[in-house]
Structure formats: C-alpha cells, structure tokens
Amino acid sequence: MTIPPAILWLAAAMTVLAAAIPVTSERLTRFATLIGLSVTMANARLAVDHFAGLRRWRLITLTVTVPVACLTDDPFYLVLGWCAVSVFRDVRLPAPVPVPHADGDGDGDGDGDGDGDGDGDGDAKIYRWAWLLGVGGAVVTGVYLLIDRGVTPARLAHAVIVIIVTAAVPLAARNLAAEPAPEASDDTTWTEPAIRRWSTRTLYLAGTAIVLSGALLTPGQPLPRELPEYSMPVPFQKYTAEFAAVDKYVGPTCSWTDEVDAPCRSWLVNGEPFPQAAPYVIRKGGAPKRAPFVRSPDKQAVVYLDRHDRRMVYQNSEGIHHLTGRLADTEVPTPTFAGQNRYVALTKDGTRIIDTRTWTTVSIPGVRQVHDLNESGIVVTTASQVLVLDHRGRTRMSIPLRKIADDAAEDTYHLRPDGKRFVAIRGLGRSVETFAPETGRRLSSVTPTFPGEDFLEIGLGWSKEGPFLVRGYQSERVYYLELATGKLWRRDR
Numbered sequence: 002m003t004i005p006p007a008i009l010w011l012a013a014a015m016t017v018l019a020a021a022i023p024v025t026s027e028r029l030t031r032f033a034t035l036i037g038l039s040v041t042m043a044n045a046r047l048a049v050d051h052f053a054g055l056r057r058w059r060l061i062t063l064t065v066t067v068p069v070a071c072l073t074d075d076p077f078y079l080v081l082g083w084c085a086v087s088v089f090r091d092v093r094l095p096a097p098v099p100v101p102h103a104d105g106d107g108d109g110d111g112d113g114d115g116d117g118d119g120d121g122d123g124d125a126k127i128y129r130w131a132w133l134l135g136v137g138g139a140v141v142t143g144v145y146l147l148i149d150r151g152v153t154p155a156r157l158a159h160a161v162i163v164i165i166v167t168a169a170v171p172l173a174a175r176n177l178a179a180e181p182a183p184e185a186s187d188d189t190t191w192t193e194p195a196i197r198r199w200s201t202r203t204l205y206l207a208g209t210a211i212v213l214s215g216a217l218l219t220p221g222q223p224l225p226r227e228l229p230e231y232s233m234p235v236p237f238q239k240y241t242a243e244f245a246a247v248d249k250y251v252g253p254t255c256s257w258t259d260e261v262d263a264p265c266r267s268w269l270v271n272g273e274p275f276p277q278a279a280p281y282v283i284r285k286g287g288a289p290k291r292a293p294f295v296r297s298p299d300k301q302a303v304v305y306l307d308r309h310d311r312r313m314v315y316q317n318s319e320g321i322h323h324l325t326g327r328l329a330d331t332e333v334p335t336p337t338f339a340g341q342n343r344y345v346a347l348t349k350d351g352t353r354i355i356d357t358r359t360w361t362t363v364s365i366p367g368v369r370q371v372h373d374l375n376e377s378g379i380v381v382t383t384a385s386q387v388l389v390l391d392h393r394g395r396t397r398m399s400i401p402l403r404k405i406a407d408d409a410a411e412d413t414y415h416l417r418p419d420g421k422r423f424v425a426i427r428g429l430g431r432s433v434e435t436f437a438p439e440t441g442r443r444l445s446s447v448t449p450t451f452p453g454e455d456f457l458e459i460g461l462g463w464s465k466e467g468p469f470l471v472r473g474y475q476s477e478r479v480y481y482l483e484l485a486t487g488k489l490w491r492r493d494r
Contacts, residue, residue, distance in 0.1 A: 016079050017063055023056070032199070047192045051200075058086040073220050077159060080214040084207035088166055091173040091200060128205035129174075135209035136167055139216040146216070155220050163215040170208040177201050242275045245318050247300050252291050253280040268294055268305070277314075278305040282330040293335060297342040302357070304336040304345055315345060315357060324355055339374030346371040354379065365394045372413065373462075377420025378438070387414060389423055389438050398441040403427065415462050415469075424469065424484065426460045433460070433471075435484045447487030451480075 032048065059082070066082030069075070143160060177197045248271055255265035268275040279292040292306040293313075302317035304324070313324040313336065324347065325334075334349035347353045352368040355361070365381065373380040379390040382402055389397045397420075403412055405428060415424045416438070423436040435444045449457055451473050458474035468481040471489075480489040 012076065012079060016083060017060075017067060021056075021060060047196065051196050055086055055090070058090065059083065062086055073155070075155060075218070075220040077214050077218040080210055080218070081162065084210050087200070087203045087207035088169050088173060088211065091176045091204070092169050128202045132170060132205040132209045135213050139163060139212040142216040159215040159218075163212045166208055166211045166215075170204060173204050174201060177204065241277050241321075242270060242273060243318070244270055247271065247296050247303055250275075250294070250296055250303070252294065270303070275305075277308055278303075279308040279311070282306065282333050285331055293333060295336045295338060297338045299342045301342065302338075304338070306333055313347060315355075322357075322360065337371055339371055339379075340376070344374045346374065352381065363392060363394050365390065373416045375416060375418050375420075377418060378416055380414045380416050380423070382414075387412075387425070389416060398423065398436065398438045400425070400436070400441070413460055415460055417463050422484070424460060426457070431457070433457070433482065433484065433487070445485050447484065449480075449482055449487050449489050451476075451489065 032052070062085050063082040066078040066085075070078035070082075143156075143163070147156060147160075177200055250271075251269040253266050253268060267280050268278045278294055281289040282292045283289045294303065294305045296303050302315060304313065304315050306312070306328070307314050307323075311327050311329075313328070313334065315322045315324055324345065332349065334347040334353075337346045337348070338344070339346055339354075343357055345355045345357060347355070348368060348371060351364065351366040352371055354363045354365070354371070354374065363379075365379075367383045368381045369384065370382050371379065372382065378397060379392065379394075381388050381390065385402050386399045387402050388399050391397055405411065410428045412428060413426045415426075417423070420438060422444075423438050425434045425436070426432075427434065432446050432448045434446045436442065437444055449471065451457065453475075455473040455475045455478075458472050458477075461470035461472060461479065464470050464481070469484055470479055471482045472479050478491070480491060482489055
C-alpha cells in the first residue's frame with residue numbers, strides 16, 4: 002500500500018505535534034482510571050516519570066525517522082518512530098531475574114493476576130495473541146511480496162527492521178515481568194506492576210503495528226510527468242501494403258507495443274510501413290520477440306505472421322496466400338525459403354514444406370532444421386540424424402549428426418540438383434565429405450588448401466557449369482572445388 006507524498010508530509014507533521022504534547026494531569030487521570038490505580042503523592046512521581054520518559058524518547062526517535070520517511074516517501078518509518086520506544090525501552094540484556102516477595106495478591110508471582118506468567122493480567126494475553134497473529138500475517142505477506150514483486154532496497158530494509166523488532170518484543174516482555182524492589186513502599190509496590198502491565202500491552206500493540214506496517218506499507222511512487230500537450234492517437238493503418246520486389250526490409254526498432262501504428266513499431270519494406278505483418282510475438286516465460294519475417298533469396302516474395310488473424314502468410318507481387326490457420330504465439334513456426342525460392346519450410350516441432358507453385362504440403366515430424374531442398378530431395382536434421390528425403394518424406398539416406406562445440410561453426414549440407422551427390426562440410430575450415438544418396442556410402446573426404454592463410458568459409462552448392470562452389474573466409478573469393486581430390490581453381494566472374 003502506498004501513500005501520496007503530500008499526505009505523508011501532513012501525517013509526519015501531525016505525528017511530531019502529537020508526540021510533543023506535554024504530559025498533563027488529564028492524561029495521568031485517564032491512565033489511572035484505565036488500570037484502576039489510585040494516584041497518591043507517593044506514587045504520582047512514578048507515573049509522571051514514566052510518561053515523561055516515553056514522550057522524550059519518542060521525540061528523539063521521530064527526529065530521526067521523520068526525515069527518512071519524507072525523503073523516501075515511506076510511511077513505515079513514521080510508524081517505526083512512534084512505536085519503537087514502546088518496544089526497545091525495556092530491552093536489556095540479560096533479562097532481570099524476578100525476586101520473590103509479598104506482591105499483594107498472595108501468589109508470589111509479582112504480576113498481580115495470580116497466574117505467574119509475567120504478562121500482568123489476563124487481558125494482556127489477548128494482546129500477546131494479537132502480536133503472534135500479527136507476526137504470522139507479516140511473515141506470509143512479506144514472503145509473498147518478495148516472491149511476487151522481487152527484492153528491493155526498501156523491502157530489504159523493512160525485513161531487517163521487522164526481524165529485529167520480532168526478536169526484541171519477547172525480550173522486553175520478560176524484562177517487564179521483573180519485580181519491584183522489596184524495600185519499596187506500598188504505593189510504589191502497587192504502582193510499578195500497574196505501569197508494567199500497561200507497558201506490556203503497549204509493547205505488544207507497538208510491535209504488532211511495526212511488523213504489519215513493515216509488510217504492508219511501501220514507498221510512494223512519483224507522480225507521472227504531465228505531457229506538454231494532448232495529441233490524438235494515430236489510428237492503425239488498415240490498408241495492405243504491396244510490392245513488386247523487396248529491395249530491402251527492416252524490422253521494428255522500438256519497444257513492443259500492441260496495435261500502435263508507428264514506423265519504428267512495424268516492419269518496413271522498401272522504406273515504407275508494412276502494416277499487415279506482426280511486429281512481435283509473446284513467448285511463454287520471456288520478453289516479446291520479433292515476429293518471423295523472411296524474404297526469398299530472389300527478393301520476389303516474403304513470408305510473415307499476419308498482424309490481425311495471426312496466420313502465416315506468403316506474399317509476392319501477385320497477391321497473398323495463407324500457409325496456416327490461426328496460431329497462438331507459442332505455436333508460431335520459423336519460416337525458411339529453399340529450392341531456388343520455390344519452397345517454404347515452416348519448422349516448429351517438426352516441419353511442413355510447402356510448394357509455392359502447387360501449394361502441396363509435406364509434413365515431416367521430428368525435424369529441427371531444413372538445410373537444402375530442390376527438385377530431387379530434401380536435406381533435414383533431427384535431434385540425432387542428418388536425413389536426405391524425397392518429396393514424399395521418405396528417407397533416402399541418413400548419417401549421424403555430429404556434435405559440435407558451442408563456439409564452433411555448424412556443419413552445412415548440400416544436395417546436388419539431380420540427387421546423385423550429397424556433400425557435408427564439417428565445420429569452418431574443415432573437411433568436405435561426399436556421399437552417394439542411393440547407398441549412403443561415403444565417396445571422398447578432402448580438406449581444401451586455400452592460397453596463403455585463407456581457409457574454407459562456406460559451400461555455395463553446385464554451379465551451372467557442374468563443379469561444386471566454395472568461398473574463402475578471408476579473401477571472400479569463390480572457387481571451384483573438385484570433390485574427389487580437393488583441388489581448387491578460380492571461378493571466372
């Protein structure tokens with residue numbers, strides 16, 4: 002619970018004024034009537050000294066806690082400043098040992114109620130139970146807030162103070178059970194137990210107030226700054242953007258906000274807003290992330306998540322085709338283009354491969370990534386295998402998936418357009434292995450040697466002329482590679 006700063010300052014001023022009120026005969030009379038004490042010349046000084054001491058120490062503690070409360074906008078410190086004296090005034094280590102003597106009620110326990118528990122009278126038990134219930138409620142509430150809203154310096158300070166008070170209250174209650182000196186007069190003998198009983202009740206009430214306010218009261222929040230002027234919100238654009246070719250595209254750059262039409266909160270295609278594409282998806286247990294948006298290698302098409310109906314969409318200059326039904330954000334797949342822009346693979350707990358000419362679909366369970374796809378087959382990886390499949394999803398060959406270190410380059414895979422050769426490039430600068438998909442037999446394993454200190458960066462697939470193409474890492478030059486021998490020669494541009 003928070004309190005506005007203005008009200009907190011007013012409460013602080015009223016608290017200090019209340020603490021500064023002098024001890025009057027009216028207050029002493031009310032005290033004597035409440036506890037059934039007859040005030041005489043002999044015992045009046047004890048009562049006056051008791052209340053004068055409380056007033057003096059309360060003003061001292063408020064002098065410390067009121068500035069803290071006002072500077073931090075935390076009302077808990079007002080409660081602490083008012084109640085701390087009642088808790089800590091009777092804390093002494095070690096606790097005094099009661100001295101048996103005639104106590105006026107004939108039971109020898111010195112508390113005046115005949116039960117020997119040191120709490121003063123039977124009514125004090127009610128306050129003790131209220132204190133125990135308050136501690137329990139404070140613990141439950143404090144733990145819940147720490148788990149639900151996290152640990153902050155303010156809550157940590159409250160918790161430390163509450164722990165100290167929780168330890169101090171039982172100790173002070175033991176000390177208040179001490180007997181008056183045996184040589185005291187009769188008036189004093191009756192007055193001191195009365196003050197102790199009164200102090201015990203006040204101790205429990207003050208302790209309960211501190212622990213509950215420590216759990217429930219929190220620093221106030223600063224008021225939001227007023228905007229310099231009011232402006233009408235811009236309505237969301239309902240039109241569907243079109244394109245002939247996607248020369249460039251840029252993702253949303255500002256923080257996630259739902260249904261807000263601003264250039265920084267939407268995908269840009271050729272420098273213009275693309276409002277039909279969803280900018281973000283909300284994953285379970287994480288912050289919002291950019292929604293999928295993929296451009297085909299020939300720049301003629303895009304695949305994205307529709308902003309409104311939440312379906313995966315394929316769009317080119319001819320129009321829009323929906324690839325899926327409505328999806329929850331946790332079900333949105335990862336799209337990739339393959340097979341010279343003809344195929345779209347949607348991967349999420351398996352993959353669906355869609356032919357954008359015929360719109361036929363092949364579903365392959367267990368696939369984690371699609372690596373290559375052409376008219377002769379599909380190359381995918383599962384959790385443990387690299388598979389070469391036909392377009393019906395049937396396995397033509399498989400090899401074990403190599404485990405690689407986190408900082409190493411991933412293996413890449415290529416299937417020749419006629420389906421007669423399969424190439425696996427094992428990491429950055431490593432071997433190039435060639436397989437026959439019909440039998441799964443490895444035909445060769447070579448490590449190309451590049452000029453100078455250059456080394457293999459990536460395989461580019463088969464050229465129109467026939468040989469396999471690779472690119473150097475440092476020079477970025479493209480070479481022909483003879484798969485059987487590892488011989489390199491320059492490609493004429």
